Amino acid sequence: MEPRLRLFFALWPDSATSAALHARARALHTECGGRAMRRDTIHLTLAFLGDTPAREVQRLRALAAQVDGESFALALDHVGSWKRNRVLWTGPSIVPPALAALAQDLEARLRAAGFALEERAFSPHVTLVRNARAAPAEAPPAPLRWSVASFVLVASERSAAGAHYRVIGRWPLQQRV
């Protein structure tokens, strides 16, 4: 059988940002129960491809290298919860134009290359807790600033310890002058 991978494009936090996001996840877990994301799994998804033949990675790499995105600062100043799947997440209250443009460019290139994507609108979020028992307090969180200078292609692998995310490609975003 042809090998397959579960793939998605994402923003991957640097070490200081992932530590701060993980601290936020632990605080939410203390408040609302559920299961905090492990530090090494915390990310923001740009485009979810799902189950894909492994041979497509080469084409995905070529496509990602064509993306002409700009670096940006992301202010993670909002915490939200989704009742339907009991996810607690953090995200920006204002989506930076460079992030919207990056997600849009990537999506357009993926669709043009024949990759099937879901129709739902891009809603940038970092999942912090799953299976939460309650919604978090309304209080705004301490501001967390993430300097985004690259995006990645990730393979999601399952093991006894849970999901493991392997970064299989990284592309820089242009520094604005």
Ligand code: 2AM
């Ligand atoms: P989530 O954090 O809201 O669950 C890997 O599964 C990543 O892809 C997660 O960040 C997940 O978002 C996102 N994703 C987007 N669409 C998905 C889908 N249809 N199935 C699974 N994960 C999806």
